[in-house]
Amino acid sequence: MQRLSESSIRPLIVRRSPSGLRGTINVPGDKSISHRALMFAALAQGRTVIKGLLEGEDVLRTADAMRALGATISRDGSDWVVEGRGVGQLREPDDVLDMGNSGTGARLLSGILSSHPFNSVMTGDASLRSRPMRRVTAPLAENGACFVTRRDERLPMAIVGTGAAKPLNYRLPVASAQVKSAILLAGLNADGETRVEEPVATRDHTENMLRHFGVPVRVETTTDGGRVIFLQGPAHLTARDVIVPGDPSSAAFPIVAALLLPQSDIVIRGIGLNPLRTGLLTTLRDMGGDLRLENERIEGGEPVGDLHVRGSDLRCVDVPADRAPSMIDEYPVLAVACSFANGTSRLRGLAELRVKESDRLAATVALLEASGVVVRVEGDDMLIDGLGAGQVPGGGKVATRMDHRLAMSAIVLGLAAGQPVDVDDTAFIDTSFPDFIGLMNKLGANLGGTADAS
Known part of the structure; x- marks a missing residue:
């Protein structure tokens, strides 16, 4: 393409x-599932085949980023094949990670990068560079990572990841599947239980895919109609094929x-x-x-x-x-x-x-x-x-x-x-x-x- x-x-x-x-x-x-399929497959041990992956620009940027972090990603006809490295085993990228126009890719990847012990830099196109990242960086900074952004918390952004990520206990001020997912992804490599409370139920593709890759996730409904998601880290993901x-x-x-x-x-x-x-x-x-x-x-x-x-x-x-x-x-x-x-x-x-x-x-x-x-x-x-x-x-x-x-x-x-x-x-x-x-x-x-x- x-x-x-x-x-x-x-x-x-x-x-x-x-x-x-x-x-x-x-x-x-599905774009949301396509992003997650590539990221989870890269974090899994073994070989994942993805059928029906969206081959749009946003998702291709995520594929490039996961390659830069050490996963092997290739096409086999219409299928995509990912050889994962395992949670905590990604490598420091040699260059800036360019996420193009993808806010989903940038925000979810921030969670992954925050809990890996290396430095990285992320940027995007003019649209993505104009969008604030604080609602993701603020909670993730509590796990021990450091984020350096332009004024008003905008990309390009340098991420100093931590090798000793702390599990987060966080209530979302505004319902956001992207922020919830970033925190859960950071929790995969943290020692202890990550807890995310959302005031209103948001799309649960991350929870579904975690279970699909063998990670137990517990979800409770609150009395006011929200949800609380629990994840025990460090977690191990086992490669599983995905149909998008x-x-x-x-x-x-x-x-x-x-x-x-x-x-x-x-x-x-x-x-x-x-x-x-x-x-x-x-x-x-x-x-x-x-x-x-x-x-x-x-x-x-x-x-x-x-x-x-x-x-x-x-x-x-x-x-x-x-x-x-x-x-x-x-x-x-x-x-x-x-x-x-x-x-x-x-x-x-x-x-x-x-x-x-x-x-x-x-x-x-x-x-x-x-x-x-x-x-x-x-x-x-x-x-x-x-x-x-x-x-x-x-x-x-x-x-x-x-x-x-x-x-x-x-x-x-x-x-x-x-x-x-x-x-x-x-x-x-x-x-x-x-x-x-x-x-x-x-x-x-x-x-x-x-x-x-x-």
Whole structure:
């Protein structure tokens, strides 16, 4: 795969689709699980085969980083093969670890590096270098590691790892699967019990994969609906093959596009149905979306199924804040769906969106306003005055801010809006969804018009 350059700009003019979307597709492998599969396989003893790995730019950066830390990683046809080194056995990298646009990769890797007795330096692209790391470095510094960052806790970051990591007892101030996972990964090489309490249950791929690799993890539910995760270190991981399901966050874009376009009828095969990742499906059903699950099954320890989606008239929705962790990456495209719904929708508890690839809360507001939608923010809530099916004017120019999900959300909006939508850059879609445009065209989207790159 050709690596993404920050100077590679791919603008796109998106015009209303002349007809609905039709066909059967597979979306790329789950990004969250792909990152973890590579990291856990590198920390395991033995040979792991990974099937369905997402070959997007973000995940490839994680593969490069684990190679630099001593794991042997290769491709065998469509499979990826990892020869792991074991917990505590990674080696000091010879060069800076460049994580590209991947916040997940950078934050989780920080946990691993903090508990290994060597020095390392991590950087990323302009977007990642603008995002604060303090919510990860602050708890990890308590295990004995030292972090040196730029002003405001931003990358590049030097990490002085510790050879005597202390187990952490930490309550997350804000629900975050990335922070939780970083602490658990640090705990693998700590002497004693690591305890992480989260106020709201977040995606549990790390806990599931730890068990898959043979590490006992205990989870307790608190009286207020949160969870406490316990891990005893030092831990030993045994190599186990991994099957990566289709990414529900990537599936969100063809799902919403199909709902918004009349006469659409699509099937998305093999997507992950982890209950801590299906908040969008619940919400779209609340809005009247025609979504049916078929062929439900378990693969690699994760629930999987096929999703049948038909064009639907949507109504407004009030999304509770406690649903946010199960759909945090899907809010921009959900906001697009709400723009075409009847009535005013309220999306609650979106503080986490401010520290994603961009300030996604502000960027989503700008995306909708550029195409004639009235939207406002009250605290951490977003209110959207839906205009009804086919009634969003469109015609705006969208600044995607190097954010792959903003770019795909803008494309979905343009497919259903009255006037063409000018998307300033689609290049960063490759970080999570290679050939997104080709797949949408396979369904009949007819995406092809480009804008002037200047």
